[in-house]
Amino acid sequence: MPTAAFxxxxCKVNQYETQKILESFEAQGFEIVPFDSPADVYVxxxxxxxxxxxxKSRQTIRRAARQNPNAIVVMTGCYAQFTLRRGETLAEAHLVVPNPDKLRTVEYVLEHFPHLKAQLEQARQRGETPVRRRSRAVLKIQDGCNIYCSFxxxxxxxxxxxxxPYQDVLEEARAMVADGYREIVLTxxxxxxxxxxTGSGGPDLAELCAMLTAIEGLERLRISSIEPTQVTDHLIELTATNPKMCPHFHIPLQSGDSRVLKAMNRPYDQAFYLELIQRIRARIPNCAISTDIMVGFPGEDEAAFQNTCxxxxxxxxxRAHLFRYSPRPDTPAEAMRDQVPEPVxxxxxxxxxxxxxAAARRYAARFIGTTERVLVESRSKLSGLMTGTSDHYLQVEFAASPSLAGQLVHVRITDLTPDGVLGELVALQ
Ligand code: SF4
Known part of the structure; x- marks a missing residue:
């Protein structure tokens, strides 16, 4: 049967939408394969x-085309929309799906490439059904932003x-669990x-999390990204006391310098951020904190950069996602003086x-000798070991059967790897 890779x-909203696109391909009978594998369609x-x-979007499209020169490479999302608007083309992309239509990507593909439709029909006639492996689902609960960061x-x-509305969130979460997902990431x-x-029908974020963790069959709940000023004591307490809540917060820092944060129009300073982390870890020792950091914002001098370090x-x-500042059209930062030179x-x-x-390795080393609960995802092409994500957001590699993909297991952490940790399977959940 035809294969598709995604x-x-x-952002996490994009991840949520990719998941929806993936499910629509699966519903049509495509076998879903990892992106670094040969596939008939790359999205x-x-x-x-x-x-x-x-x-990076362009590089990824080129990489897909290199992996299988006979594959159909499909591009959608915000950059795809920009290319359509600017009348640009990318030779390696065979199909560009407008961003507003992205959830209909499979329809576009089948309409433009009828041979795939025929292959799917043949596979159906042979009685082939795609193997479905479920691990983590992303669930979008909110839209819109009114913070107006200047970049x-x-x-x-x-x-x-x-x-x-919370009833819709609960319904979608129950459907995800019924479909085999063990972890949900709210985005x-x-x-x-x-x-x-803003329309939840009652609960705030912490109350919604409490409702979700009551769903039978849901094993883990994770929050994708939350602004520092919006992490409430209630949310920290729930995370500390509810075993289904992953001890992990993704809290964008953007800069560790209070002057730069002010210029970014971020509503906190360095002291506020550090105090928040201290408060979280006082209640949840070793709580995982991941972040986003922007480097080279206008006015970031060496002292400000060192504050971030x-x-x-x-x-x-x-984990820290590092971004290089680049001016976005019609944002206040675009017109700011003291733009940082690209080589800097x-x-x-x-x-x-x-x-x-180095900091992430120090954090990971805290877990050597402990046992972590891990959601098994896939086999590493490099090491041949199975990989998964632990409650504390560690990337764990360990020897196990591929049939465990989608299961929660317990792994004793034994060592560090370049990007995570190594472990030994000790028990199934
Ligand atoms: S970067 Fe700032 S303005 Fe942009 S979505 Fe995040 S919080 Fe809102």
Missing amino acids: TTLG VNTCSVTQSAEA CSIPYTRPVMRSV GVLIGDYGAA KVVEQVEFC KSERIQQLQQVAK
Whole structure:
């Protein structure tokens, strides 16, 4: 049967939409394979939040075309929409699906490439059904942002604040669990804004999490990204006491320098951020904290950059996504003076990568000798071992049967790997 592979650039909302696209391919009878495997169709859900995100989108499309020169490479998402608007083409992309139509990608593919439709029909006649492996599902509960960070165009494109009614969230979550997912990741543009004022029908984010964890069969709940000012004591307490809540918060830092944060129009300073992390870890020792950091924002001098490095060292983020600042059209930062030269940004990104990597290794080393609950995902092409994500967001590699994909298991952590940890399977859940 025809195979399809998917990858996402950019935010968790994009990930949620990729999952929806993937499910629609599966419903048509495509076998879903990892993106680094040969596939008949590659779908790249692109991002245009920065120039580097656009460059990565192009690189990913080219990589897909190289992996299987006979494959159909499909591009959708924000960068795809930009290329349509600007009349640009990318030779390696055989089909560009407009962003508003992305959830209909499979229809576009079958309409433009009828031979795939015929192959699916033949597979159906032979009685072949795709193997379905479920692990983590992304569930979007909120849309819109009204923070207006000076570098970001999202509040101009998604200004309406909207929470998905809690009954709909619960219904979708139950369907995901019935479909075999063990972990749900909640996502939205400004997820901490979830609440009655924007249409939830009652619960705020912590209350919604409590309702979700009561769903039988759901083993883990994770929050994708939450602004520092929106992490409430109730949410921390729930995470500390409810075993289904992953001890992990993704809290964007963006800069560790209070002056730069002010210029970014971020509503907190360095002291607030550090105090929040301290409060979380006082209640949840070893709580995983991941983050996003922007390097080279206008006015970021060496001292400001060093402040960011210091926060990274101090917090020991389990993972830090580093972005190079690039001006987005019609944002206040575009017109700011003191733009940082590109070579300086490159140097700082490299330096910060080293600092973040060392800090992440120190964080991971805390778990050597302990046992972590791991959701098994896939086999690593490099090591041949199975890989999965632990409650504390560690990437764990261990010897196990591929049939465990989608299961929760207990793994004793024995050592560090370049990007995570190594372990030994001790028990099934
Ligand atoms: S919080 Fe800031 S960066 Fe995030 S979507 Fe809103 S404006 Fe953009």
